[in-house]
Amino acid sequence: MIALLLTILGPLAGSIWITAIRRKIAYAALTGSLVSLTGSVLLFLYMIEGKIITATFAGLPNLPFRLEVTELSAVLALVVSVITTFIFIYAIGYMAEEKGKLRFWSGISLFLGAMQLLVLAGDWILFVMAWEIMGFASYLLIGTWYWKKEAGDASTKAFLMNRVADLGLYVGVFVIILTGGSSQIAAEPMQGISMAGALALLLAVIGKSAQVPFQSWLSAAMAGPTPVSALLHSATMVAAGIILLLKAFPLFSPEALIWVGSVGGVTILLTGATAVFSEDIKRMLAASTSSQLGFMVLAVGAGYPGAAIAHLIAHAFIKSSLFLGAGIFQHEIGSTKYEKLSGAGKKLKLTFSGFALAGLALAGIPPLIGFWSKDAILAAGLQADPAAWYFPAASIGAFFTAIYMGRAFGILWKGKARPDETPQRSLPWMHTGLLTLVAATAVGGLFLDPLVEEAGFSIPKGTLAMISGLIVAVSGLPIGWFAPAPVFKKRIWMFFRDNYPVAGGYNRVAVQPMLALAKGFNAIETSLLQAVFVIGTAFLAIARWLSEGIDRATAYVIDWIGAFNLKIARLSGFTDDKGIVEGIALLVDSVQRLGYYGRKIQSGLVHRELAWSVYGMVFALIIILLTYL
């Protein structure tokens, strides 16, 4: 229980410290992540011992919040905290000279806490909460340099696109709760969910894991600092979509899984091609992330979550290494464009070797970690029953992977090294983070199998898968290496490169129609308001006319009475009775004065009438008080 809370609350406490106390911020964040690491190691050990840890908290009525350490969640929590800790170490160096440290560190700590909450959530409502809080944290992180226009645009786009896809999560969770009568995440649920519910969940996965057609937010998210990208693309954020699939896997019907697998397959191919044609190292890595996540989605769709877990873990280590490497290049060269980076590898040999090792792992070269996990995916594709095209899709995807990694190596190495500049003094921190993670990708292959076994799943294997995986990797790398590195000018390549801006892309398809609709509604609203004022003014005019009419009529009557009285008076004048005349004159005068006062009260000013009603109310209140006290 304490370990559970440490894992989640450690980074959150760090985040609060950073926001409130504002001292030693980087070390506070690192401490938070170390606390989380300790907690998750403990959880992992408990899990191996076979202890079951759950905790229930007051949530919504009859739907309590629940944390649960399952075999899967213990393994994932460990992976998340290990990777995050090394990214934090790297970030101490990376952020040393950058602006916006406070926002960065508090945001990234919140982010880690939310991710751990998501992994350990034992009920769907808590899962939704963690899911969205992580989205919020990513919004803050991508917008770390908020004064830059592209940072503001990117963070807005990322959060908004995710939010649209999150509707799927809401609907899916509604379906789950209403079908099962409970919000608990069950390993063996009583009954599955409907097709509609499954597709809704799939929409959420597509959004979070940057699958087609929601892939474009991920490359825009590059506007944030590199450690943020390393984190978003590896063990967190995009991984959340896969974790959702894993947790919901028992609820899916075979028919629904075909949809899942298809989304994965399409994404592998399309975003893999984008990565091949990229002209920017970070954009290449971003497209590659979508593609690699597609492998996992495909594996789940094929019915082999074990393969997805293996690739999730392997990819998390590999991709974070690649990003950290790319970040060092960016820091030293000042750009992420391929044309600028040409030859940078020769200058930064240590960084380049780390980057290359991780890249080879991603391409699937044995004995690196990526070989084993890619193998598992290919085997899953082969053994999958319903759809025969999973294996070809995965193989082509693996081929693309080898090409785009080979191309990156070639560009980084082949060009002329630029004249040396003074290296940054914060490089040691960055290298520590990078090299540790690279080391993990190098030897991690040995531990992958037992780790997935611990998580309660098995990795599919097959000789054919292994051989074909090797063939595409070995053939793809040289193609990429020798491929020219031109700037792609042809329309068709640009279409690939720019992530398929169908019909003008996100801005045209989503933003502009929405704003147009808003304008339309606003026009209705404006005319409605005007109509109300016209009616209101008309009524006021009628009221004024009426009240004036009444006033005039009253005045007329009063005058008439006055005149009548005068007549009487005149008449009575004949009687020579002065007393009566004076009396009547007085009466006339007072009636006229009454009319005057009456008119004054009915002044037509709402103010004064209101004042009268206030007096009335106060009077009523006094009566209330007097009656009881």
Next chain:
Amino acid sequence: MDFSSIPLLTITTFLPIAGALVVMALRPKKTETAYAIGIITTALTLLFTILIWVRGFGPSLSQIEEFSWIPSIGIAYRLGIDGISFPLVLLTALLFLTALIFSTKIKKNANTFIQLVLMLETACLGVFLSLDLFLFYVFFEITLVGMYFVIAKWGHEHRKKAALTFFIYTLVGSLFLLLAFLALYLFSDPNTFDIRELIANPTLTGLAATLTFWGLFIAFAIKTPLFPFHTWLPLAHTEAPAAGSAILAGVLLKLGTYGFIRFPLQMTPDAFREFAPYVIIIAVFTALYGAFVALAQTDIKRMVAYTSVNHMGYLVFGVAIAAVTSTASGMIALDGAVLQMISHGVVTGVLFLLVGALQDRTQTRDMAEMNGLLKAYPILGWLFIVAAFASLGLPGLAHFPAEFQIFLGGFDVYPVAVGIIIIGLPLTTALYLRAIQKVFLGTLPEGFSGVSDLNKRELWAIIPLILATVLIGIYPDSLLSIIHATTNFFGL
């Protein structure tokens, strides 16, 4: 200590007006003294509200305080509280306290302002606590008068027009309310104004029930407001002073939504069930309409005002779901709707205060004229971001548990309607992100020189509301346990 004999509800209700009388009697020369009296009074009111909580109340209407008043026609002074009204009373006490703290910068006719605000607080508390139709009506009307003056005297440029529109609109609503109340009275047997009696034996049937229901509906739809009766809202909210807008959105709108739950849902349940599909259509449309129109605004205060329309759409949707079904889903939706009142009160209250603080600094509400202000006002900016994300329904903040329950309950009965209404979520997301991007992100204009960030006065008003937002978000059970006990008791 035994405080079962102390009339806590009466004391809570009339404490603010007692404070107003003190101000009236002393006529303090210094505005500080006047505000001190006002703030102490509202703080005491909050304290008494908490005492009510400590004393405890059951799921049904309890802590009854009853005295006969006009016995010949069955009017009595009756107060009582349950799990629906208590959270609202708490919200009222909290919002008036913070609004008054925020207002201490108002120096013009401060004494009158404080008296009006305090009178308004008594009226609002009275509405939520009354168990008598007549008493309810009296308090309901007084709120109208109080708010009218706050807008008309201390508002912005078009205040007169705004105040008049607000007044006339809600007055028309009151007319329908009066007619409906008379119908409730005349058709009850024996004739009574006692709300408990009317809830226990809803006697209205047939055409009378239908007419009464629609009378109540129009009255509360104007107050809430629902499309197409919402047109008074943008003007009134935009033109009122910041604290006035906070109270208007935070508390006064809840008079309408509270009315929906207390009257049509409980007194004409059959008619409500019959017409619920229409109400649901109106609510869904209102929610989306409010979101779209808000998205098109360039005036940040007006934008926040329109998000209220959106949130009230969700809320009434939840109430209508509760009217339609007597299963657990109805209860879930109603729990959500009641919590939504509190969440919206706190979150929109703080948003209006923040926008007010922003306007004080920039002298404009036009988003196109602001840019990069996060650099100039980091605290203001970050608090606005938190409040905005709360308003767009981020989990961990106040709106999420409420809206989640509304949609969850609704999905069981009308999945398609929920499918449509939740489009409001990305819309509100879009409009707030757009506002944040325009106003706070980006680069500060060269040579910008503005006054400093939030001062102590503003922080004292805003921080408690932000804390409440977070508390409701991560520990919704604090309020939901109370609310759920009562909705459970309704046994819909």
